Amino acid sequence: MNKLPILGAMLASITSLPSQAKVEELFKSTCASCHGETLMGAMAPSLVDNTWLTDGTDKALTNAIKNGIANVGMPAFGETLSDEQVRTLVVFIREAGAKVERQKAPKSSLGKVFTTKHQTVTTQKVLTSDGIIWAMDFLPDGSLLYTLRQGELWMMSKNGKKTQVIGIPEVWHNRQGGLLDVYPDPQYSQNGWIYLSFSQAAGKNDNGDEIAFTKIVRGKISDGKWVSEQTLFEAKPENRKNRGWHFGSRFAIQGDYLFFTNGDEGHQNDAQSITTQNGKIHRIFKDGRIPKDNPFYNEKGAQQTIWTYGNRNPQGLTINQTTGDLWSTEHGPRGGDELNLITKGVNYGWPKVTFGMNYNGTPITEHTELPGMQSPIHHWTPSIAVAGINFYTGNVFKNWQGDLFVGSLAKKQLHRLRIENNQVIEDEIILKGLGRIRDVVTAPNGTIYLTINDRNKNESKIISILPAS
Ligand code: HEC
Structure with missing residues (x-):
């Protein structure tokens, strides 16, 4: 030719x-x-x-x-x-x-048996709710807590009875903001603490736009009421400027430490600055005190809670219970969704390094790697809008032990990742087309629970993946 x-x-x-x-x-x-x-x-x-x-x-x-x-x-x-x-x-x-x-690729449908690479499984509806379910987790007695982004915390008991928890903080429900993660303390049976993240109204900026910031509290549930609330983290007043995007925020707890994510809040260059809370993953004690061995604790002007920086909008965070490693997924721009192994003081590069481009198709940078900045362990280009993650720890699916399950919003997929020596050796889509998957957890009975939602209907479901018969 x-x-x-x-x-x-x-x-x-x-x-x-x-x-x-x-x-x-x-x-x-x-x-x-x-x-x-x-x-x-x-x-x-x-x-x-x-x-x-x-x-x-x-x-x-x-x-x-x-x-x-x-x-x-x-x-x-x-x-x-x-x-x-x-x-x-x-x-x-x-x-x-x-x-x-x-x-x-064929779409999944609820209740159908399907065969994946290592397991044959089916799905079942657990509950339906109005609104967007943002997060869920189990209490030791088997009841299920879940948040609705519009600002409601709900609990479903083991026998299926749903009740709303009264008296949680008022949230700023706008764009991507609202009530976000819920996370019971791993020592819940002894201390009763439950951690919540949400966007808190912060008045208006000079242009008259409403602004908000990510706030972290903990409290207890007593007789269906939210009580004993303590504030654990708030952005400094001079750094409150989020007009509705990239709040983060997910929790993980390891020992006495509480980790949480805070997205770049739509101010991408801040992710490279250690003086602000946005574009970071933070570490504090479970009672809100700041550990003195945090990487920037002694740096002048630093936001002392920072554990890592250069993070765009991490909405998945979990600990591998076998190794103790902390993992995070973060939304890339158009392309470049990332899976990162999170280590103290590391710069994950946003926006100096990314596999993606701007949403409108213009470039951000040609750099997909740079010295001094940590590249992701795995990336999805095009973006799947990567959300909640969880290592499977149940004993129902023997062949999935230790695999990482990853929810996707835009592509409405559940991915299963097998990781060996910190490398992804399998990335399998096991479910697709049921809805936007925002959160994934291993249930106490060993099945896998997912939140799915249909944005057009403003409706969500929690479903479970269980063995086929
Ligand atoms: C004059 C015709 C022509 C133009 C213009 C052209 N390409 Fe190509 N391109 C080819 C041919 C022929 C091949 C060889 C593909 C093959 O034989 O499989 C090729 C191969 C490629 C490959 C490698 C594919 C492979 O199989 O590995 C890429 C990537 C590619 N082109 C991208 C582009 C992009 C992006 C542009 C625009 C900036 C572009 N091309 C413009 C003719 C063209």
Whole structure:
């Protein structure tokens, strides 16, 4: 195939494109003439059939776009496109490929038996509720606590009776804000503490926009009432500026320490500053005191609760009970959802490093790694909108012992990850299409519970995954 005659005209047209061009326009004007507008192939082969001339990795695609492929007619674009534009094109090719894959895959339906790689299972409805269920967890007596983002905490007893817990704090319910995580203390039987995270109203900013911040409290439930509340964490008054995005926030407890996530609140550059609470994972004592061995405790002006920084919007946090390691998932922008192993004082790179691009298709950076910044253990590009995570610790599914279950909002999928030596060796989609999956827990009876919701109906369900008969 000789494409040379059209090349001159094409290259002339791309040099006039602004460096912040959206990836859709970039592809259309530079690549579509050969690969087709839908990427399904025209004069040049499809980029969405998962058949590659190269080895198909991000590196190989980047290299093909920058340096061309001699003798087959793929021109080099390294002179005319910036590295960050090339990165947006790779994300774009991944998105298109995933879309084709998704259309092929069958949807799950409640109650149907289905076979996965290691287990044959089915699903069952546990409860339905109005609103968005944001989080759930079990108490030692087998009753189930769950939050509704609009600001309600509910408890379902073992025999299925639902009651609302009265007297919890008033929350700021706007955009992504509201009542978020609920987490009973691992020593609940001895101390009765339950931890809540939510967005708290903080008045208005200079432009007259309502603002809020992530607040952490604990309290106890007595006779269906929320009592003995203690405030454990609040953003400093000068750092309260969230207009409704990226609050985080999930809990994990290890010994006396309470970890919680705080998203970048829509101010992405703050994630690289140790003076603010946003874009961080924090560590405090369960009673709110700040441990003196936190990494930035002695740094002048630092937010002393910080454990890690450079985190975008982590909405999954859990401890591997076997190793004691702390893991987190965080929402990337468009592309670049991450699974991270969380270690003290580490910079996870946002927004200096990411596998993603802006939602509108313009570049963020060409860097998918940089010295001094920790790369994710695993990333999803295109984004699945990665949410709650949980290591399976029950004894019903023997072949899933120790696997990490990962919920996805946008792609409505439940992923099962097998991790060995801190590397993901299996990433299997075991459920899809039932709804947006925000939280996952291992139930005391060894089954797996999921929250799913349908945004259009403002309705949620909790369902369980159980062995097929
Ligand atoms: C002049 C035609 C032409 C244009 C324009 C063109 N390509 Fe290609 N491209 C090809 C051909 C031909 C191949 C070889 C594919 C094959 O044989 O499998 C190729 C291969 C590739 C590959 C490697 C695929 C693989 O199988 O490993 C990628 C990635 C790619 N092109 C992306 C792009 C992008 C992004 C653009 C726009 C910036 C673009 N191409 C513009 C013709 C073109």
